[in-house]
Structures are given as structure tokens and as C-alpha cells.
Amino acid sequence: MLVPIFRFLSIFPLPVLHAAGAGLGWLVYLASPSYRRRMRDNMAQAGYLAYLPAAVAEAGKSIIELPFIWCADPQRVARHATQKKNWAYVQETLASGRGVVFLTPHLGCFEIVAQELATLTELMVMYRPPRKAILKPLVEDARARPNLHLAPANLAGVRMLAKFLKKGSPIGLLPDQVPQEGEGVWATFFGRDAYTMTLPAKLARMGDAQIIVTYAERLPRGQGYCLHFVPFNDALDGDAAQQAQAINHAMERLIAENPSQYYWSYNRYKVPHGVTTPQAAGEQA
DSSP, X not given: OHHHHHHHHTTSOHHHHHHHHHHXXXXXXXXXXXXXXXXXXXXXXXXXXXXXXXXXXXXXXXXXXXXXXXXXXXXXXXXXXXXXXXXXXXXXXXXXXXXXXXEOOSBBOHHHHHHXXXXXXXXXXXXXXXXXXXXXXXXXXXXXXXXXXXXXXSHHHHHHHHHHHHTTOOEEEOTTSOOOTTSEEEEEETTEEEEEEOHHHHHHHHTTOEXXXXXXXXXXXXXXXXXXXXXXXXXXXXXXXXXXXXHHHHXXXXXXXXXXXXXXXXXXXXXXXXXOOHHHHHHHO
């Protein structure tokens, strides 16, 4: 049922979808106290509360643009990636034959980044399989593209990513997703402890890969997207917590470029089941 709806919405021009998305963003914000509270709290924590009105509209756009990104003709979608910053650097890095780990936080339209990279090379990205079967055709089938492979967020998926990376092929991850128990460490994110995945650093070190931080900025009035690619120059030294902290700092710097387009309503500071917070650990010591 959802796939036909998404395919219908994908017919509309992107400016129309983004305009509708801005309205949807405000509707959700005003209708849901818990959503509103989390967005405000997260933005205040990061020092970006002044961007709240724009962030509300951008959050709605991030939902409404999915039918277009996933279900429109790939060539039509590609025409909206109108600008690419540091694209030559990406091409050179891929041509070197060295593995690449693309890290894309919940910033801008991260879905189009993978599609554009897949026009250059095979790419494998990690995704979280939907819990409801009705969503599977959307999450897995509708977003499928040539050269774009999906690895589930489980042990089998990690093995797929490691194997892909070791042969010199690039992979993509969302480093600001909250991992499950045993898959993360505590590291600060905008000054507050956040359970942070250790997988990006592990895979990069395992495959001696280059990390590139990236996101797709929504341009005004539905004019398309500007893809940003930023070299990761921080050292991944020390233990897992120090490595996760370095990646969090890189995410903070990227978000600072466009705070209104970060997905602030995401529950980034939740405590996964079975995980002990640093405060609780200190009290037990």
C-alpha cells in the first residue's frame, strides 16, 4: 500500500514536495508535545535553538522528499544533485583503490549521497531492517539502485561491510545512530554523553581505509541539493571511546555548517536496553 503512495508522490516536482514538507514539519511540531520537546531540548543542548523555525520546516522536507528520492526515475533524481563540493577529491580517492568509509550523519538528504556515489562505483551502505513487513518494500526494494548494495545492521551485515571494504570498495554508515548494547561506547556529542557506535572506526582501521564525511544540503525553494565531501583528518588513536569521540567531533563540525538541516528530533541521547550510563557506573564504583 505504501509503495503506490510513494510512487504517486514521486511524480510531483521537488519544489512542490519541499513546500508541502515545510507545512508537514510545522503540523507535526505543533501536534506532538514529545516531538516538540525533544527537538527543542536537543537544539538547546547544541546551542542552535535560534535555528528552530528553519529546523522544523527542514524536518518535514526530509520526510516528504523520500518518495522522490526513492521512487522517481534515477536520472531525474540525479539531475537534482546540482552541486558537488570536493567531488574531484572523492573521484581521486576512489581511483586510488584504497577502501573508503563515507560517514553521513542525519543531516540534509543523506539518501541522495549514496545514489550519487553509486554512479561512480559500487557502494555498500548499512541500513536498519524495518520491524514491520509492510515497510520492507520501501526500505529495501524501492530504494534499490544499480551499484548500491544494502547491508543489514547486524553481525551478518558487519561481515558484509568488512569484506566489501577489504577488497577496496567503499562503504557508507550513519555514525550518529544509537547502537545496541555492546556495540557502542559513551562519548560526548554537543557536550552531553551519547552512546556512540564503534563500528566506523573499527572498519576504517581494519581496512586501512580513508574516511570521508559527507552530507547533501537542501537548496532553497526545491532547487536541488549540494553534496559536501569533507576529508576526515583526525587521528583514530587510543581506545574505542577516544576513536568514537573523534568521529563525534567530526560530526559536530559538519552539523555546524548547516544546523537547521540536522534531524534534531532524533533521540540521540537515549540509553539502549542493558547499557549502564557513565553516571550510574560512577555511583556503583
